[in-house]
Amino acid sequence: MAISPAPADFAPLLFAGEWEGALEAAVELGYDAIEMSVRDPSDPVVVACDQGVRTHDLKLSAIATGQSFYSDGWSLTTDDPEVRKLLDARMFRMVDLAAPWEALVVIGGVRGVLEGSERDRQEQYHRAVESVQRYAEYASTLGVSVVVEPINRYETNYLNTIEQALDFAAEVGLPNVGILADTFHMNIEEADLACSLRMTGKRLRHTQFTDSNRLAAGQGHIDFGELGQVLREIDYEGYLSTETLPLPDSKTSAQQAIEHFASL
Amino acid sequence: MAISPAPADFAPLLFAGEWEGALEAAVELGYDAIEMSVRDPSDPVVVACDQGVRTHDLKLSAIATGQSFYSDGWSLTTDDPEVRKLLDARMFRMVDLAAPWEALVVIGGVRGVLEGSERDRQEQYHRAVESVQRYAEYASTLGVSVVVEPINRYETNYLNTIEQALDFAAEVGLPNVGILADTFHMNIEEADLACSLRMTGKRLRHTQFTDSNRLAAGQGHIDFGELGQVLREIDYEGYLSTETLPLPDSKTSAQQAIEHFASL
Secondary structure, three states, rough: EEEEOOOOOOOOEEEEOOOHHHHHHHHHOOOOEEEEEOOOOOOOHHHHHHHHHHHOOOOEEEEEOOOHHHHOOOOOOOHHOOOHHHHHHHHHHHHHHHHHHHOEEEOOHOOOOOOOHHHHHHHHHHHHHHHHHHHHHHHHHHOOOEEEEOOOOOOOOOOOOOHHHHHHHHHHOOOOOOOOOOOOOHHOOOOOHHHHHHHHHEEEEEOOEEEEOOOOOOOOOOHHHHHHHHHHHHHOOOOOEEOOOOOOOHHHHHHHHHHHHHOO | OOEEEOOOOOOEEEEEEEOOHHHHHHHHHOOEEEEEOOOOOOOOHHHHHHHHHHOOEEEEEEEEOOHHOOOOOOOOOOOOOHHHHHHHHHHHHHHHHHHOOOOOEEEOHHHHHOOOOOHHHHHHHHHHHHHHHHHHHHOOOOOOOOEOOOOOOOOOOOOOOOHHHHHHHHHHOOEEEEEEHHHHHHHHHHHHHHHHHHHHHHHHHEEOOEEEOOOEOOOOOHHHHOOOOHHHHOOOOOEEEEOOOOOOOHHHHHHHHHHHHHHH
């Protein structure tokens, strides 16, 4: 389940700022792993949470990195050498944090948005490709993979669909770059969720079964039975995760999700 | 179909700024009526379009009013007496424009957003209720109805769901206040689209069958066959409309929609 060890400027996370409660709930509810949304990997609360994952006999499945854009305004598209240097250093530390767990580093909100003229946008897109190349090359030396997450049109203006994310990953052109599929975003962007999920094939490395209203699976109208069947068809070997709004509260949402997963 | 006679700061409209082409396409494709998104009802282009609807033997089904918020920042929640006066005058002219057609006046984006403390938000909500009461009271003298449209969380922070819109309409407490259901918003907000649509019952006065990706019905994953069945069950007598992004272009979208409607 997706949590934030520190308070966050991004809503759909459980137990924000309450990592100890998060880990206890994860153990109690039968989760195998947690995924952490991290702004600064050197933040003592992140280090403590990472250690807590070990002592609770859990695993770290993935590290979400969007807070660098949401809270600091740093994005993959930047043409400011100073910001690029800061963000590169931070993303490399994300990879270091992921390495002992073979966890994934997520390229989600950190992509930022494309702005300005068509030519400006092409340059920004190209800088995003190059940024992910730098991270993935470093990550490959430590056995870590990077995953690109399609995000719906209201939160960013590029890489909204699975197809666009696959094209982006193909431009990056490295074997340790895959796709994260979040069904909440897919419900808005994909004409056929099962078809799009099937299309990811071997590039699919991480899956968030979040319902249509961003609540736990089973609380909205997405047919997770059908999507679960697609995961079996494509021999998916990654985690099934839940990244939801903390409603009605964090623990209830985490419980609803894992109960629905068990029912599939 | 939903058009804008003038260019608009709101994307999901067909033929923005090209009302003559819109009316010709509507006639050619077999539409009975158009709905106009209007910023200023006294704008000569709006007057000309209204006249054009007559000469093309079409009808005007509804007037969308959100541009007053999107372009001018005027909203139902305002505590500025000057803005309230300007917006009231404009909304009354929307009712005048609707009257000869018995068209609906839509309360969509013009609601604005709730801001500040919990108490501020309650006051803003209450002002929105009172605003709709003023418009609906005036509208009732001319045989016009007002419809409240649930809009998804990314575009506003209140009246997102059908249930919330029904509660709001109940607070307004006038018989000529109903609901507009747009399936694009419902796909994000409603846990069960058919159930929510059924719940509107006699309050449902206008329906936009827009697909999950804001394209014409049939281009996304919404089951319009099921929703059409609900409309029959509740003896719906209003229009079936399409409010989509102009993709791949305005006319193609209008054609896709009406062909899908015919197939239901």
